[in-house]
Amino acid sequence: HWRMSRGPSGTCVARGLFYQQSAAMSTLLINQPKYAWLKELGLSEDNDGVYNGNWGGKGEVITSYCPANNEPIARVRQATMAEYEETVQKSRDAWKVWADIPAPKRGEIVRQIGDALRKKIKVLGSLVSLEMGKIYVEGVGEVQEYVDVCDYAVGLSRMIGGPVLPSESKSCCTLFKGLDSWQSHRPGHALIEMWNPVGLVGIITAFNFPVAVYGWNNAIALICGNVCLWKGAPTTPLTSVAVTKIVAQVLEQNNLPGAICSMTCGGADIGTAMSKDERVDLVSFTGSTHVGKMVAMMVQERFGRNLLELGGNxxxxxxxxxxxxxxxxxxxxxxxxxxxxxxxxxxxxxxxxxxxxxxxxxxxxxxxxxxxxxxxxxxxxxxxxxxxxxxxxxxxxxxxxxxxxxxxxxxxxxxxxxxxxxxxxxxxxxxxxxxxxxxxxxxxxxxxxxxxxxxxxxxxxxxxxxxxxxxxxxxxxxxxxxxxxxxxxxxxxxxxxxxxxxxxxGGAFGGEKHTGGGRESGSDSWKQYMRRSTCTINYSKDLPLAQGIKFE
Missing domain, CATH: 3.40.309.10 (Aldehyde Dehydrogenase; Chain A, domain 2)
Known part of the structure; x- marks a missing residue:
């Protein structure tokens, strides 16, 4: 059998033809009574790998395998490039709705997402264990991290913002010896710092934390006023689908556009498209240093923003x-x-x-x-x-x-x-x-x-x-x-x-050098999901200019 080269998720971008044929010939785990609990997550033999308010997937069909026995679990239909285009457009449209909602109300939606995850924490943790291979307590713990970040984000939704800075009320400068000193006064001025959402955050996650890393990014990005487009690892697509179903249900119950939290399962083609797409304001990538460098170069070429969480020795x-x-x-x-x-x-x-x-x-x-x-x-x-x-x-x-x-x-x-x-x-x-x-x-x-x-x-x-x-x-x-x-x-x-x-x-997570420099989760990591503006407001009837310049 063979595997394709590593893609922008830092993992294998596709399974070999041998695996897909064998999956078709063998019994999927999801159909065995021992794994009937998978259906509690809304999973089936064949699953849609695209969500943008509607479920779809017309691309390559991939089979997810259990690392503990290399048996097939279920199949997922990945996104085509046409579906990616549609999803990005729907995400941009959804942002127009989401950005107008006050931050504390956005925090309330994130609180509901955390509660929905709590109700499914054991079964979702079991899926992480089955599909990724980590032990059960780590799988449950990973979902708990998403829940905890949701709780953290709820409080943060009432705290994010910029300071009111002291504006110069008086400045003095002697230009040359023998010349009169000049004075500049700026009474009636306010200097403030405004933080606004960047817009659309593309989140590319790796296989090793298929829930938590998305949660770190998603919960914080949402309360900041952003919408999210998620591409999970090609080897853990069922986890991506299951998490998205939980989040989508919360959005639907609140009559909000599903594309606020969209998803496109795919390989290198989708990751490359996200990295090059000027409509994706921030690309948050978690994966290998090698692939992260490629993502960074593609994003920087268009002067976009990236948040990199790469390797560690x-x-x-x-x-x-x-x-x-x-x-x-x-x-x-x-x-x-x-x-x-x-x-x-x-x-x-x-x-x-x-x-x-x-x-x-x-x-x-x-x-x-x-x-x-x-x-x-x-x-x-x-x-x-x-x-x-x-x-x-x-x-x-x-x-x-x-x-x-x-x-x-x-x-x-x-x-x-x-x-x-x-x-x-x-x-x-x-x-x-x-x-x-x-x-x-x-x-x-x-x-x-x-x-x-x-x-x-x-x-x-x-x-x-x-x-x-x-x-x-x-x-x-x-x-x-x-x-x-x-x-x-x-x-x-x-x-x-x-x-x-x-x-x-509660602390900022990330590293330096070839680890990428990005920071996620706590402290002031929220600032990476926002853009900053320095704003000077004149509420007086005068217009004092810099360096004491006056127009007669």
Missing amino acids: NAIIVFEDADLNLVVPSAVFASVGTAGQRCTTTRRLMLHGSIHDVVVERVAKAYKQVRIGDPWDPSTMYGPLHTKQAVDQYLAAIEQAKQQGGTVVCGGKVMDRPGNYVEPTIITGLAHDAPIVHTETFVPILYVLKFQTEEEAFAWNNEVKQGLSSSIFTKDMGRVFRWLGPKGSDCGIVNVNIPTSGAEI
């Missing part, structure tokens, strides 16, 4: 004074969680030379206790990789690490069971600047590095191209604040005594 640094009872579970959680497929996954574990051996021994022992199984089994801690392509990348990375001087101390093999299961792996003995260490591989491989000084560790943290998440474990408060300061970590997420993953929604 994240490090945990453990100093000699660290509490190892915090270190070990943190390292295990952050490196094997979601089978190493989080952008915040710990990929480099830097250990002070004095504690290197004992930490490696304890982490390896903990790895062997990780319960591996079906992702929907509540006792499972570790599920499959998302695709067979990822399994190939896992094997290739291990081989490269060995060639570059690494030693596999734990794991390193594909598991003999159905699905895309691999052993979580620990590799020691590599140089900090080994090519494979500097390569972000979206699989559960942890490279353990040995350092001696603080300066060395901080430098190694910053020497990779990405700059997403980082953490140190220490009791030295001076070191903590050096780590947080200008010569410390250059990442967007800088932690102390906690893992690199597990960010809270």
Whole structure:
């Protein structure tokens, strides 16, 4: 079988012909009694992959597969370019309605979306687990993040806005010695900052968080007064359809245009069209650095806006004074969680030379206790990789690490069971600047590095191209604040005594350098979905001009 090249979602853009033929010949999971719950989400054997107030889909039919057994779940009809054009136009028309609604009222709609998601949280979380492959508690937790961001956005809808700035009431300047001084007065003037929605926000999400990343963008963009066009990953289309059905029902119940939250399932053609389309005011892209760079160039070519959430080659640094009872579970959680497929996954574990051996021994022992199984089994801690392509990348990375001087101390093999299961792996003995260490591989491989000084560790943290998440474990408060300061970590997420993953929604999420620079979710991330205007208002009967100029 074959797969097409990576598209602007950062994932495979299509399944091979072999898969589609086999899906037609085999029994879809949705028709099996064990998976009858899928129909509670409005899913069927064949699903429309376009929503713009009406459901449709006349493009390629793709089959979604379960990574735990590689069996077909159901089919989705993707968008054609004609349907994309229609959807963008309907989205622009819907914005004219949505932008006129007061922000607190928009917040009320987002609150209702959060409540609707709450009612479906377990079944939707189960779908995430089935289609993406992450364990059930992570699938439910991902939907909970969308709910939490909705709650956050409701409060934000009554708080967004700009300041009233002090206007100059008097300025003095002596031009030249011997000349009279002049004075300029501006009484009766107000200087304010206005924030308005950008318009249409295109949201391109990746397979690893098929609900949460859309939720971060969607909830905040909506309360700001924008409409959203979503293109999810081609390998998780059922999740995109199910979420959109929930959101669409809320809009319909409030007599609002469905195109406020539109969706076009598709591959590279749709992602490219969104990136090049001047009607899409902001493109929010989550995926690989390679594809993100292509998206950024297409958007910048038309002087559009982009919000990029790309890769991360994240490090945990453990100093000699660290509490190892915090270190070990943190390292295990952050490196094997979601089978190493989080952008915040710990990929480099830097250990002070004095504690290197004992930490490696304890982490390896903990790895062997990780319960591996079906992702929907509540006792499972570790599920499959998302695709067979990822399994190939896992094997290739291990081989490269060995060639570059690494030693596999734990794991390193594909598991003999159905699905895309691999052993979580620990590799020691590599140089900090080994090519494979500097390569972000979206699989559960942890490279353990040995350092001696603080300066060395901080430098190694910053020497990779990405700059997403980082953490140190220490009791030295001076070191903590050096780590947080200008010569410390250059990442967007800088932690102390906690893992690199597990960010809270109240903070701005994102990173620097090849991670893209975008920020989503909390803090003032809402500003990325709006345009700013500085406004000077003269409410007097006079017109004082700059530099004291007067017209007689």
